[in-house]
Amino acid sequence: MIKAGELVEPGSTRITKTGAWRTFVPVIEHDRCIKCSLCEIYCPESCIHQEKGLFVPDFEYCKGCGICSHECPRKAITMILEEK
Amino acid sequence: MQNLLAPGHRACAGCSMPIVIRLVLDAAGPNTIVVSPTSCLEVTTTPFPESAWEVPWIHSLFENAAAVASGVEVVMKRQCKDTNVLVIGGDGSTFDIGMGSNSGMFERGHKITYICYDNEAYMNTGVQRSGSTPFCAITTTTPAGELSLGNPRPKKDMPAIALAHGVPYVATASIAYPVDLRKKVKRALQVKGPSYIQVNAPCITGWTYDTGNTIEIARLAVETGLLPLFEYLNGELGEVKKIRRPKAVDEYLKVQGRFRHLYKQPGGAEIIKSIQEIANRNIEKYKLVD
Amino acid sequence: MMKVVEGSYAIAHAALCCAPDVVSAYPITPQTHIVEHLSQMVADGELKAEFLTVDSEFSALSVLVGASAAGARCYSSTTSQGLALMYEVLYNVSGMRLPIIMTVANRALGAPLNIWNDQQDSIGARDAGWIQLYAENVQEAVDTTVQAYKIAEDIDIRTPIMVCMDGYILTHVYEPVELLDKEKVAGFLPPYHPNYILDPQNPKTFGAFADPSTYTEFRYLQYEAQRKAMPKIEIVAKEFAEVFGRDFGGLLDSYRTDDAEVIILTMGSVIGTIKDAIDQMRSEGKKVGLVKVRSYRPFPAKALMKELENAVAIAVIEKDLCVGNEGALLTDIKAALYNSKLRMPIIGFTAGLGGRDITIKDIRKVAEKASAKDSIESEFEFLNLRKEIL
16 A cells, blocks of 8 residues: 555545534525536535536535535525534 | 545635635646645645645645745756646745745746745644734734734735746735636746745634635735735736725724734734724725725 | 866766756855766756756755656755755655765765865765765766666665765865766666656655554665665676676675774775775785775675674774764664674774874774774774864
């Protein structure tokens, strides 16, 4: 596993599911969404992506920071306390 | 948007630094090599055996990112490759310990775009004062106390230092204005020489605010005039981002824990006034308000 | 081609023959002439390398980190204060397994400020993970520079190498040197093709941080690589001898040790003087010999044991001092021999610090003290200490 010189494969942090960190989880009301894509642009985890035209967070990685909710111009994203 | 920074990195929830990286890499594209100094960026994105970087990336030491990038750049030049060579590093490394290395890279004229994500302190080691820490901000080495109102020194003017080296493209940018940031990165990459972009990067842990407010705080920095968004091309001031509705610095200061002492301690009100004066001077100098 | 040249020129020429892609330079006496000659070679189109005049020695080695990681063959040279300034980068280069070759023109470290020769600089950096090869004369420094690339770039070794030569004594001397033929060196040295480089076509991350669960294994791999380097150093020296007709030894070399009772152990240019002193003493019937340590790191403990096993006494002469203990080479050889059956007395002398001459008279004094056998006065001392100015 250890390669001399500490070389590491690209994108390999995907193995760590930072979704386990969160307390709050974003809920997107797709009816209110105007597809401005600001949530995708601002997400620090690169985990909001488009799926069949809808903006969807990847809950494996979402840390629940709330930036998407705070910045959504249509208040289409709400942060709720996640039931675990 | 090209996602050249994978999820799973260890940055704090709501950290601005990954937002900076994602926007910069979106503008630069996959034909890019990134050099980073020791920083929050480095430790959170590359814990062995993992790396969040989808482009080639190298970390050497704290103070030599610009020098290492110089070595990469000459090899790209030698091999006639048009690969972008970027440094993405924090303010501690850029403003302080890496000054010598940066100065050398600037004056040798390498085609390197140097992006400083500026969170205004040594955050990786737990929020200590750097040359970039603004006047009267609290850090662990400039705490508020009986005899102290926080950092006693003004913020070092790193863009001016880059300009003094004749760096052909010098700009400030903000994650609250992602289109502007991307445009500036693309412009910098066209320059046949060094370029320097300082990106304001709010830090939840160091500036003390709630995780969802990162972009909001970045926006307030610009709207108060404390962070003028400008570009210099070949030493001449180019475009500036006008402030449509200027806000008092108070709106920016009061939402951050690192300035909260100014609202409690004697002498704090004077300081807030002098910070407002800094903002006013910026507004005048760069004609930020029509 | 045999030519009378300055030592520095000979080294620059050796580097030229190795066809480095990137050379970095920062001035510091007494290696400055090396980089000056290299820059003239670049200016004249002789050396087709990227030549960077950088802002400090720290940057000098740092730019090579980037260049080497991007796949370039690299060269630089430094000394003393410069080597001390790049101390952090030394560990970085060896830890990242970048096969950079650097000439160290050995010089004293300040304070007090001193520009003359001793070996405190490179010996002080002996733990930084670099292979260290010490040259006895200019020709050897030339030959070793070429051999260094072959050893360092070997896929199983990938360890940077310091080629150490005594500052002024070897850098500024004018003597006949066989300047190498570029084509012949090109035939001897395969082109540099590392497995992984910074390449957008095949992105990799270099220099991730390793926590306690993996750090030790990285160091172990370096330790292993230096162990593998020991036979490789021998092999490359032999291969070089076959092509170029000269052999200055692999890990070690020896002079008149066959029936030697006292063996002097040392590194570097003082060997020339010692050989003359030995010839003198031999003509008087004294059985003195010399073992030269060429590879100081990796430390050739087993090979040394074999060379020294029949000595009645060993005297170490070295141009360094571990303040707070004794000489480094003295400590290393005593440690190497401790667990063996060999129990001859080993005494050590620190000499030549700050460029003080070591004379034939001094060497004879050392041999005499070592010959005292059962009545050795002191285990470690400063040779030619000027008590009158203390």
